[in-house]
Amino acid sequence: MLRDDLGDLAAFVAVAEERSFTRAAARLATSQSALSHALRRLEERLGIKLLSRTTRSVSPTEAGEQLLATLRPALGEIDRSLTALNHLRDRPAGLVRITTSLHAADTILWPVISQVMAEYPDIQVELSVDGALTNIVTDRFDAGVRLGESVEKDMVALRIGPDLRMAVVGSPAYFAQRPAPQTPRDLTGHDCINLRMATRGNLYAWEFEQNGHALNVRVEGSLIVNNGDMAIRAALDGRGLACALETDTLEAHVRAGRLVRVLEDWCEPFAGHHLYYPDRHNLSPAFRVVLEALRRARAQ
16 A cells, blocks of 8 residues: 555545535644645546535445445544543543534533543644534544434433423513413414524424323424524514523523413423443543543433
8 A cells, every 4th residue: 555545535524524624624723725636646546436526515426435444444444543542641532523412512511521621632623513413423523412312222311411391481471462372282372482402494383291102293483493592582672482402591581571481391301411422342532531521420
């Protein structure tokens, strides 16, 4: 193998997986120009086209797909072997990549990770805040943080946060025009702020439960957003009812009288945030440090 082959192959994998020179360059901390040169060298040496390029997209050719299927496990094994060498260091080091929701990053992860980075200066952490359910294996994350009900069954899951609840709220000005709903079925007569889910792109069906009886309601309204904070902002302005995660910020609005909470007896607790990862083997020393720090924080 030529000296440049390994780097060029890694560049090819990044571009093929990201289907974008821009995102691949950001992932590898290099320039788009350098990636383009690397891919051109690789294709010239192999004598075959690996990527189909247009002005708007990049995708692997049939040969590229075959090469990608071979390289993914091989490069993954190289990464694991290099990571294992960190056991020989006096202090854990390396990069830990975690995909997470904004709420979990702000309220759970950051206080712990900030302390870890202060104690272990050789550990780097990448927090990717994303509302979608990222595939942590194909996107090469060490772990993800999501609600317990969203974690795949084949993942190892560690609970890192308390139970959570949803809250249905509206402004006093809104309720001056309409009566408060007494049951979830009464929402059909209200202007509700719909939330488009990042996971599948569909509208969120408001979920309720009382005494073991679950009820999902498809609501209607004049506004659709894709962010819970934006839904709360709209509710504060009297644009309708919002169903959002019960947070300290939302509770502060309720206590101050800026929002009125309804249907509280239909909003029962559910499993909170979990850290999940593929298996218990081949965990890097740096990730083990973060894992144990989160476990200790949860036990306190």
